Amino acid sequence: MSAVSFNRLLIISAIAVAAPILTASVRRVQVPSAVVEIVAGIVVGPAVLAWVKIDQPVNAIAVLGLAFLLFLAGLEVDLRGTTLSRFRAPLAAFAASLVLGAAAGVTFHAVGWVRDPLFVAITLAGTSLGLVVPVLTDAGLVHTVLGQLIIDGATAGEVGAITLLTLFFSATNGGTAGSVATFAMFGCVVAAIGVVLWRAGRNIRLDGFLARLQDTTAEIRVRIAVALLIGLVALAAKVGLQTILGAFLAGVVLNLVDRDTASHPAFRSKLDALGYGFMIPVFFVSSGVEFDLNALTHSPSAAARVPVFVVALLIVRGAPAALYAPTVGKRGAVAAAFLQATSLPVIVTAASIGVAIRVIAPETAAALVAAGLISVLVFPVVALGVVRTNRTQGMITETALPVPLVTHKEPPS
Numbered sequence: 001m002s003a004v005s006f007n008r009l010l011i012i013s014a015i016a017v018a019a020p021i022l023t024a025s026v027r028r029v030q031v032p033s034a035v036v037e038i039v040a041g042i043v044v045g046p047a048v049l050a051w052v053k054i055d056q057p058v059n060a061i062a063v064l065g066l067a068f069l070l071f072l073a074g075l076e077v078d079l080r081g082t083t084l085s086r087f088r089a090p091l092a093a094f095a096a097s098l099v100l101g102a103a104a105g106v107t108f109h110a111v112g113w114v115r116d117p118l119f120v121a122i123t124l125a126g127t128s129l130g131l132v133v134p135v136l137t138d139a140g141l142v143h144t145v146l147g148q149l150i151i152d153g154a155t156a157g158e159v160g161a162i163t164l165l166t167l168f169f170s171a172t173n174g175g176t177a178g179s180v181a182t183f184a185m186f187g188c189v190v191a192a193i194g195v196v197l198w199r200a201g202r203n204i205r206l207d208g209f210l211a212r213l214q215d216t217t218a219e220i221r222v223r224i225a226v227a228l229l230i231g232l233v234a235l236a237a238k239v240g241l242q243t244i245l246g247a248f249l250a251g252v253v254l255n256l257v258d259r260d261t262a263s264h265p266a267f268r269s270k271l272d273a274l275g276y277g278f279m280i281p282v283f284f285v286s287s288g289v290e291f292d293l294n295a296l297t298h299s300p301s302a303a304a305r306v307p308v309f310v311v312a313l314l315i316v317r318g319a320p321a322a323l324y325a326p327t328v329g330k331r332g333a334v335a336a337a338f339l340q341a342t343s344l345p346v347i348v349t350a351a352s353i354g355v356a357i358r359v360i361a362p363e364t365a366a367a368l369v370a371a372g373l374i375s376v377l378v379f380p381v382v383a384l385g386v387v388r389t390n391r392t393q394g395m396i397t398e399t400a401l402p403v404p405l406v407t408h409k410e411p412p413s
Helices: 003-025 033-044 056-075 084-110 117-124 129-138 145-168 175-201 204-213 220-238 243-257 267-289 293-297 300-340 345-356 362-392
Strands: none
Touching: 003 033, 003 056, 003 267, 033 267, 033 362, 056 129, 056 220, 056 243, 056 267, 056 345, 084 117, 084 145, 084 300, 117 145, 117 300, 117 345, 129 145, 129 300, 129 362, 145 175, 145 243, 145 300, 145 345, 175 204, 175 220, 175 243, 204 220, 220 243, 220 267, 267 345, 293 300, 293 362, 300 362, 345 362
């Protein structure tokens, strides 16, 4: 490996160190580290300083970072106690988002901004659960009726977007019908793996053996989790599905089978450390390096798309939150609308896929990512402002739901 490759990785590593320090130092404005990392990547990338280009080592770590980001997002989903009635409003809101997204996609296609309206509809309908949950946690809203509705809606948005991207934009033979069949078979394999892991986890002798190795240099539970992640990603790629689906489902499966966390309380923290401490920042910085800033700065048409996409995000993903009004009131629905419209990792992932399979142009991808950055910076601030107003009026109540949908943990800074 050349010294140049190490120099590029060193710069990215320095950004990964500086980003959380910077965000923690600025107390008046809560800016997620992911935003700082992407912006820093733009600055050091070819568009500005040209210090960093994506070489093979950086690309390999960035791909693993994306996989780990989706893996940890799946790990946050807990399907215990989930009922259809609980998801009725969030699922209806997601369906409405797809309808609105389709209308937006057709409009953007008519003016020549996109090549595939369906791809844009799915991208705009996604929500980033991994960004929404930390906002709710910091605000003390996770265990409220409003917080649970927003989490359910964000889960529907993220799972739905990943699933639909896999079904309609994968490299399987036979078109959508082939993707559905492959998806079904893949789901059966994932379910079988989950059953095997579940049964193995209830073997007292095996559990005792793992306990002896889990906090040694073997770190056996972490190694098993990484093997599960890479195995499902490799399987998804092998059968022609989007690898992001394999990564996300690996997290969901692990959370379902790993119920006895009392015997290994540090396990989830170790996974967070591996992902957020190393690979995920490389993915975000690399996304900034690959960001086509010239497409926005040199084309008035491309730059004009950014505010339009921001409004489209708010309408497509936010407007359906009106369905929550009977439960949390109008102001609660407004807060939910802004948080459901907060989307960055989903957009970054979808934009990368869209450019790779040529369903959107690079300038459109850049405008979508820019809109995602704005949504993360602005929408949560507005939502929390509405929530504070609701608190003063006594409109935020504790949830009656017995089990939270997500595993409660402190968000990574």
